[in-house]
Amino acid sequence: xxxxxxxxxxxxxxxxxxxxxxxxxxxxxxxxxxxxxxxxxxxxxxxxxxxxxxxxxxxxxxxxxxxxxxxxxxxxxxxxxxxxxxxxxxxxxxxxxxxxxxxxxxxxxxxxxxxxxxxxxxxxxxxxxxxxxxxxxxxxxxxxxxxxxxxxxxxxxxxxxxxxxxxxxxxxxxxxxxxxxxxxxxxxxxxxxxxxxxxxxxxxxxxxxxxxxxxxxxxxxxxxxxxxxxxxxxxxxxx
Numbered sequence: 001x002x003x004x005x006x007x008x009x010x011x012x013x014x015x016x017x018x019x020x021x022x023x024x025x026x027x028x029x030x031x032x033x034x035x036x037x038x039x040x041x042x043x044x045x046x047x048x049x050x051x052x053x054x055x056x057x058x059x060x061x062x063x064x065x066x067x068x069x070x071x072x073x074x075x076x077x078x079x080x081x082x083x084x085x086x087x088x089x090x091x092x093x094x095x096x097x098x099x100x101x102x103x104x105x106x107x108x109x110x111x112x113x114x115x116x117x118x119x120x121x122x123x124x125x126x127x128x129x130x131x132x133x134x135x136x137x138x139x140x141x142x143x144x145x146x147x148x149x150x151x152x153x154x155x156x157x158x159x160x161x162x163x164x165x166x167x168x169x170x171x172x173x174x175x176x177x178x179x180x181x182x183x184x185x186x187x188x189x190x191x192x193x194x195x196x197x198x199x200x201x202x203x204x205x206x207x208x209x210x211x212x213x214x215x216x217x218x219x220x221x222x223x224x225x226x227x228x229x230x231x232x233x234x235x236x237x238x239x
Contacts, residue, residue, distance in 0.1 A: 001059045001154055001187055003028075003045070008054030008064075012040050017211045026181050027188040029202035029219065031195075036208040038191045042157045045189070046081040047074030058154060080148030080186075081157045084164070088144055090132045094124070097132065098147050113184060118146045121179045123172075138169035142176060149180065156180065159191045174200050195223050 002024040010017040017037045030038045043049035045056060047063065050071055056064040058079070063072045074081075088097050098115065119125040122142040127135065135143065141161050148156060158177075162170045178201060180186050192198055198205050198219050205222045207214040215222065 002057075003155065003187075003189070004055070004057040005041075005044070006055040006057070008044060008051050008056060010040060010044050010049055010051040012049070015040065015211060017041060017044070019208075019211075019213055021206065021213065023189070023204070023206070025187070025203040026185075027177075027190055027202045027204075029198040029205040030189065030191045030208060031193070031198060031205050031222070032208035032214070034193075035210075037211040038208055039159055040211075041208070042081065042159055042189065042191060045155075046079050046157055047072060047077050048081070078151070078154045079157060080151055080153035080155070082141075082144045082148050082159065082161055084160045088132045088140055088147075092132065093128075094130050094132065094135070094143050095128050097143060098128075098150055100147065113149055113152060115150065117184075118149050121183065122146050122176050136169070137164050138173060141165070141173060145176065145180070149184065149186065153186060156186050156188045158188060160193065161190075162197060163193065170197070177201055195219070199223070 002022065005019050005021045007020050008017070015035070015037065017040045019041065030041065032038055040049065044051055051064055051066055053066050054064070055062065055066070062070055063077055064070065089100065092100065119128065122145060124139065124142050124146060127139055127143065132140065145161070162173060165173070174197065177188065181188055181201070188201070190198070190201055202219055204216065205219050206216040207222060215225065
């Protein structure tokens with residue numbers, strides 16, 4: 001499914017996001033320094049932040065068109081968003097958190113994924129009756145992913161989902177993300193500071209710098225270029 005952000009500008013305090021992007025692929029990576037605008041961009045796509053200018057389209061659906069005063073609210077976009085902390089409800093069990101993620105069928109036209117298939121893919125069937133405070137960081141992230149998938153999203157937005165995990169837990173979750181991408185055929189927009197995660201998961205990487213697109217391309221091309229001595233991230237010059 002194609003995601004287009006046409007001349008989109010969004011303000012977050014003193015920060016300005018200013019991007020013009022057309023993305024299509026199984027998994028797209030967003031890379032850049034802290035404060036580059038990666039989370040702000042996800043929030044615009046998810047409908048959590050309204051742009052001041054521009055148009056956002058997912059496939060044939062217009063999600064935002066500022067000039068026409070069109071805005072689809074977050075809960076009606078059919079987009080799954082997993083923030084860095086997973087945003088699970090600590091007072092609910094894993095089962096209750098998962099059922100909270102189910103959406104009315106009118107929101108998404110994708111075929112529903114069965115709870116059993118999701119539990120198996122993410123290896124969390126044995127956690128179903130556990131309480132959230134007793135879960136490890138890796139377990140929480142897998143439950144958050146499962147909750148997002150139960151909404152049958154057209155697109156899954158992941159904001160540094162592995163940043164707080166050690167290498168062992170990262171190694172356990174990356175294959176789960178690959179299964180989401182390949183077996184469930186849910187496109188992923190993946191934010192990370194870690195080049196190895198983007199190499200493992202993504203077909204294409206977009207680099208943001210100070211709210212603008214600096215460069216984009218295959219992971220190999222991008223990280224070979226960035227590793228060249230003297231190379232500096234900078235917004236792409238207007239064409």
